[in-house]
Amino acid sequence: MSFSVDLINWYQKNKRELPWRNTKNPYYIWLSEIILQQTRVEQGKSYYLKFEKEFPTVRALANADEQKVLNMWQGLGYYSRARNLKKAADQVITEFNGVFPTDYKNLLKLKGVGKYTAAAVASFSKNERVPVVDGNVYRVISRYLNIDEPINTPKSYKIFSEAALELMENSRPDEFNQAIMEFGALHCxxxxxxxxxxxxxxxxxxxxxxxxKDLPVKKKKTKVRERFFNFIITNNASGLAIEKRDQKGIWQNLYQFPMIETKNHKHQFSELKKLIETDDRFQNHKVSKVTQIGSDRKHLLSHQRIWARFYEVEFESETVYHESIVRTKSLESYPIPRLIERFVEEEAPHYLK
Ligand code: SF4
Known part of the structure; x- marks a missing residue:
């Protein structure tokens, strides 16, 4: 038998029951695909159900507050996905009269939608003949056809999508695409x-x-940037001090404890004290005590390795901070990076109450 027939037979017997598999609604399919990027299916499932319930239509999502979407996204990481989710929903309302596009070309116009997601939505919702090419598909095809081309180079997408299209033969694109991804996830x-x-x-x-074992081939990645973050936790009668990350880059629009970045983590407490006392945000107040809470934490992002330390800092007098600092009794209603969320859950859960 042919590749596609064998593959689809396998799929019919082995596929997992997943909430987004029983719909042709492009909005739900898109929602699930964005959630599942860089997220395990098991973890993604509960988020999908939560979003589907809270925003049953693309219009409901477009009408939502970005902060609410970010709060609901908490724990999934890669917050740019959540921001793009909201922007794409807005685009559907303004550019597509509220009707979610189902063709590959128009789907690519949506913020945060790349070739993979556009192909998934177009083929699952309307059976458009476009192959999906994700990590699972690269692996299955590179092994089945013994393709040595690295899967992470600019030309690899074209090579593998053409191969996938050929293997698709006369089968239905929705079934074939679902099947090859599931086969890579569970079997190959x-x-x-x-x-x-x-x-x-x-x-x-x-x-x-x-x-x-040699396939697929991957080209070595570019160097990861090492960064050293020192988070300053000050908590007094006016509340816990936090700040919003307004600048471009990681964690944009999320909240964090005021942070001082250093070249490394070799400094002594006395040096850190100086850095805090000369930092505008703390308005030259004298530090009376610095205590590191918990141990150093490592957090990996795609091109950065963050080393984080959390310090509890006391000042000699009750302090008035720079206007960029927000005071709060609890972090609960603020979207915060996963790194900080983990620290608080493990070392200082009272900040969430
Ligand atoms: S599971 Fe083994 S035999 Fe089957 S496609 Fe993958 S590499 Fe080939």
């Missing part, structure tokens, strides 16, 4: 693929050539 996995009970094993070139 990065490590320990189930080659011994694989319906494609007869024609799988990598298996025949004993190259399964």
């Amino acid at each position: 996995t990065p490590t320990n693929p189930k080659c011994d009970k694989c319906p494609l094993s007869d024609q799988c070139t990598a298996l025949v050539l004993n190259r399964v």
Whole structure:
């Protein structure tokens, strides 16, 4: 039998029941695809159900406050996805008269929608003949056809999407696309693929050539930037001091404890004290005590490795801070980066009450 027939037969028997699989509504499909980017299916499921319930239509999402969307996104990371979600919903209302587009070309016009998401929405909702190419698809195809081309270069998308289109043959694009992704996620996995009970094993070139472990090929990534963050926690009668990250870059529009970035973490408490006392935000107030809370934390982003330290700082007198500092009794209603959320959950849960 052919690749697509074997694959779809496998899918019919093995597919997982997922809430977004039983709909043709492009809005729901798009919602699930954005949530699932860089998120495990199990984790994404509860967020999908929450968003679907709170915003049952694209208009409901467009009418929502961005802060509310960010709050609901908390825990998923990569907040630019949440911001784009809201912007794309606005676009559907203003540019598409409130009707969610279903064709590949128009879907690509939406903020945050790339080739993969556009192909998924167009094929799942309207059976448009466009292949989806995600990490799972790259892996299955590179092994099945023994393709050595690295999967993370600018030209790889074209090579693999053309191969996927050929393998699709006469099958239905929605079924084929769902099937190949599910097959990569459950069967032809990065490590320990189930080659011994694989319906494609007869024609799988990598298996025949004993190259399964070598594929897919990835080009080495660019260097990761190391950053050292010192978070200053001050808590007194006026409340906990936090600030909004207005500048472009990571965590834009999220809240954090006032942060001082240093070149490394080799400084002594006395040096940190000086940095705080000369920082505009603290208006030259004298520090009386600095205590590190918990141990150093590492947080990985796509091109950055953040090393974070959290300090509880007391001042000699009751302080008035710079206007950029917000005082609050609880962090609960503020969207905060996952790094800070984890710290608070583990070391200072009272800040969430
Ligand atoms: S035989 Fe192994 S490598 Fe080839 S498609 Fe099946 S699971 Fe993947």
